[in-house]
Amino acid sequence: MERPTHRIKMKCFVFMAVLSFHLCLGDLRYSISEERRRGSTLGKIAQDLGMDTKTLSSRKPRVDFEGTKRYCDINHQTGELVVNERIDREALCGQKQSCAIHFDFFLENPLELHRVTLEIQDINDNAPKFKNEAIDIEIRESAIKGARFSLDEAYDPDLGTNSVHSYTLSNNEHFILSPKGADRGRLPEIVLENELDREKQDRLSLILTAYDGGSPQRTGSVVVNIRVLDANDNVPVFTQPVYEVSLHENVPVETVVFRVSASDADEGPNGEVTYEFSYLSIDSENLFTIDQKTGEIKVKGDIDFEESSSFELRIRAKDGAGQATSCTVLINVVDVNDNAPVIIIKSLNTPVRENLPSGSEIGIIYVQDKDSTSNGDIKCSIEQQVPLKLVPSVKNHFALVTTTELDRERQAEYNISLTATDGGAPPLFSSKTFHLSVADVNDNAPIFEKQLYSAHVAENNKPGSSVLSVTAKDTDWRQNGTVVYSLLSSDVNDAPVSSFLSINGDTGVIHSVRSFDYEQLKSFKLLVLARDNGSPPLSSNVTVSVFITDENDNAPQILYPSPDGNSFMTEMVPKAALAGSLVSKVIAVDADSGQNAWLTYHIIKASDPGLLTIGVHSGEIRTQRDLSESDSMKQNLIVSVRDNGQPSLSATCAMYLLVSDNLAEVPELKDMSHDESSTKLTFYLIIALVSVSTFFLTFIIIILAVRFCRRRKPRLLFDGAVAIPSAYLPPNYAEVEGAGTLRSTYNYDAYLTTGSRTSDFKFVRSYNEGTLTADLTLKKPQSAVDDLEGLDADMSDSLQPDLTGIRNHFMR
Structure with missing residues (x-):
């Protein structure tokens, strides 16, 4: 196995300073002989690039040839280049002195591209070969000793020492091989050593053998048939030994390439010159023809500069007697811009993460144009306005680079159109569209x-x-x-x-x-x-x-009088009360709020329906007319309190009123809660006695309480005031202080729930135009009256602001 020439010329092109990874481009060159067996090692490319073979497979290495054949491949385990197909230097390069195969070596994760050149060295795998199986020559018997006669040359597709090196001629008594003609690069010539005698021998058969310089040496032979004739003194002569012409590719068939010309000084048939190819390769034989009489070389196939840029034709001119000479026609093919660029996506990372930094490389684009010189100069661009750009790289390679951070939420995918244009006149172009998806990254919060x-x-x-x-x-x-x-x-x-x-x-x-x-x-x-x-x-x-x-889920709760029917208290109404006089008040609250707590009061049953009325919103019980002697002393009321909810909830209470100026006037006082038809007089007397005693004790307690509160927290008590016993106060209610109103009116305490400060409960204004005057109040001891008047005078100044605020509150 030959060792490759490790000449690695690394050239790293940094596209942008912010690239997260770089595409390193370098040239690797290996030299191998042709006809290596399949699977043999060409070179240790991973070792030459300084890579670890353990991570080579994860980087997805691959080789990429421009043609359809893959002459070599990469072993992912060992990192070696191995032969994949037969490599024939003669088939690849013909007679060119230098023969090389170029391909790309790719690595991903991260992306790397290396250009690899594989120089193909010639081996002696072809023997010399003559065009024809026999060479026929006619020589006149008058030919003198030392006359020279050219023979057909042998052809060997190998190069250098492996091509035709020398000739030998079989032993005979008339001809020897010319030393000059036996040299490499010259037509073989035989020299007449002993004169011919057609009468003795008119035909000779000699063996001409061609040798190459390879090792082992290969040979090829041809039979030379000599017919002895009369004298032919001259051989054809070309105007020049080498002709060089130019020919544009893609010229039509039958186009005349060149016309060679040779002359022969002999006359008659000996001076008639014919032309033929001395030797043609298979490719040339399919492309060119020569007119035997005129020497015109014409095109008979498609000339393609990309297939072969030059041809060498060997032309032989022969006279009628068989004397021949040769010349060389060199045809240089001129390139024409007949190949449009071909866009090849060699690598593309899709989908692309949306948060990839700006300047990141996501793919490699290769544009192939078989034309040469300016016809092969490529320009490639992106047609749309997309956050990508193409950065030129090694020959006809472009890196696809992001210009900004991608955002999948703004655009999840792109259809990118590439256009490649060459530098010909007129220029040719091609387009290619590919799809690029953007991979989502969790960069948005709900x-x-x-x-x-x-x-x-x-x-x-x-x-x-x-x-x-x-x-x-x-x-x-x-x-x-x-x-x-x-x-x-x-x-x-x-x-x-x-x-x-x-x-x-x-x-x-x-x-x-x-x-x-x-x-x-x-x-x-x-x-x-x-x-x-x-x-x-x-x-x-x-x-x-x-x-x-709020929902109307709480019924009104009556604070006064007690709705449970256990109270035996009665309200005293003076006999001289006028229409509109305040008699008593029903006090109720509702734990709900808003309109569900708006209460209305209604008398649903009364002993005398036309005597008393109740304020719908205030709950104040007043006389509708002046009292008369005919009115019953005992008045019973049943009051209903309803809220404003939907549906409305209600509560009822019983109110007992006694029309009298003095308890002494009512010796027959009885419990109103009992039936008046009772006939037990003794029972009534006991009840009357208890009632008088209770009223007297209550009055004494009130007088003492007023005096006691003078120094603490005075409370204005006016005639006709309604006192609410503490026994009627529910345990979850709190007293609202400062319930006094204007002078010469009435006074009462209001009780609300502990949460009522935030409720929508409103106090309704109390109208005082018809309240009882001082002289119509219940009779009290004169000392108590004096105390009340003094207390009123002393507290009027201090309580005036509070009373004003309370008045304004009621007015609302």
């Missing part, structure tokens, strides 16, 4: 359709019902664009948000976990997280505000 979501949920909702749906979109592809929803951990009223709401991870629909109560929780916020399935995953979150809307 984005919610709204910056803030809000949902309104009615209280008492059914657990598991849908609250709202959030939607986030991710412009990435496949799993990078698949969005999964979840709730971020947080607390609502010291409870995890997951105990209130849940979310469908695929659809983003939020469901309630429990039933909400507006009176306990009016609103809360939570964070929804949207995460994609990329690696690493990207996410974003959005705030969702949930508002609980």
Whole structure:
């Protein structure tokens, strides 16, 4: 096995400073002999490039020939170039002195390109061969000693010493081989040594043997038949020994290439010259013909500069007697721009990652043009406006480089059209379109359709019902664009948000976990997280505000009088009360809010329907007319309190009124809750006694309380005031301080729920035009009256601002 000549001329071209990898281009040259057996090693290319054979296979090495034949291949395991097809130097290069095969050696991951030249060395694999099986010569018997006669030369397609080197002639008594004619490059000549005698011998047969200079030496022989004739004194003579002409490729058949001319001084048949090819290769024989009489050389096949750029024709001129001479016609083929460029994509990384840095190389484009000189000068460009460009590289190679970062979300694929133009006149061009896909990278986080979501949920909702749906979109592809929803951990009223709401991870629909109560929780916020399935995953979150809307699920609650019917208190109404006088007031609250807490008061049953009326919004019970002596002393009312919800809820209470100026006037006071038809007088007397005692004790307690509160927190008590016993105050209600109104009117305490500060409950203005005057109030001891008047005078200045604010509040 021959050792390759390791002459590696590395030339690294850096296309851009920001390239993430470089395409290193270098020339490798190996010299091998032709006719190597298939599978034999040509060279250790991996070792010559300094590569590790363990990683060679992963880099996908390959060799790329321009033609259809693959003369060699790469062994992925050993990194050696091996023979893949028979290499015949004569078939590849003919008679050219230098013969080489050029091919490209590619590596991927990262991309590398190396130009490899394989020089083919000639071996002596061809023997000399004569054109004809016999050479016929006619020599006149008058030929003198020393006369020379040219014979056909032998042809050997090998070069140098392997071609025809010498000739020998078989032993005979008349002819010897001329030493000069036996030299390489000359026609063999025989020299007459002893004169001929046609009468003794008119025919001779000699063996001419041609030898090459190879080792082992090869030979070829031909029979020389000599016919002895009369004298032929002259041989044909060409005008010049070598002719050189130019011929354009693609000329039509029958085009005259050249006309050779030879003359013979003899007369008659001895001076008639005919022409023929001395020897032609198979290719030349199919392309040219010669006219035997005129010497015109014509084209009979297609002349292609790319197949062969020159031809050497050996022409022999022979006279009628067989004397011959030869000349050489050198034909130089002129290139014509008859080949359009061919675009070959030698390497293309597709799909391309979208976040690949600008200036990254993603492919190698090769443009092939068989023409030469300026006809083979190539320009290649991209037709569209795409983020790619072509960077010229080693001969007719272009690197496909990105100009910006690709974005799959803006454009996921490209149809790229390349155009290659040569430098001929007129120029030829060709186009090629290829498809480039952009691979997705998880570079986009999910984005919610709204910056803030809000949902309104009615209280008492059914657990598991849908609250709202959030939607986030991710412009990435496949799993990078698949969005999964979840709730971020947080607390609502010291409870995890997951105990209130849940979310469908695929659809983003939020469901309630429990039933909400507006009176306990009016609103809360939570964070929804949207995460994609990329690696690493990207996410974003959005705030969702949930508002609980009130439902009319709470009936009004009556604070005064007690709705449970256990109260035996009665309201005293003076007999002299005029129409519009305030008698009493029903106080009620509703735990709902808004219109669900707007209360209206209605008398649904009364002992005397025309005597008393109630304020629809205030709950104040007033007289409709002046009291008369005929009116019953005992008046019973049933009051209904309704809210404004849909549907409306209500509560009822019983109100007992006693028309009298003094308890002493009512000795027969009885419990109004019992039937008046009772006949047990003793029972009535006991009830009357208990009532009088209770009223007296209550009055004394009120007087003491007023004096006690003077130094602490005075409260204005006017005639006709309605006192609410603490026993009627529900445990979950709080007293609202400062319920006093304007002077000479009335005073009462209002009780609201602990959460009513944020409700929509409004106090209704109280009209005081018809309130009872001071002289029509219930009779009290004079000392108590004096105390009240003094207290009123002392507190008027200090409480005036508070009363003004309260008045304005009621006015609203």
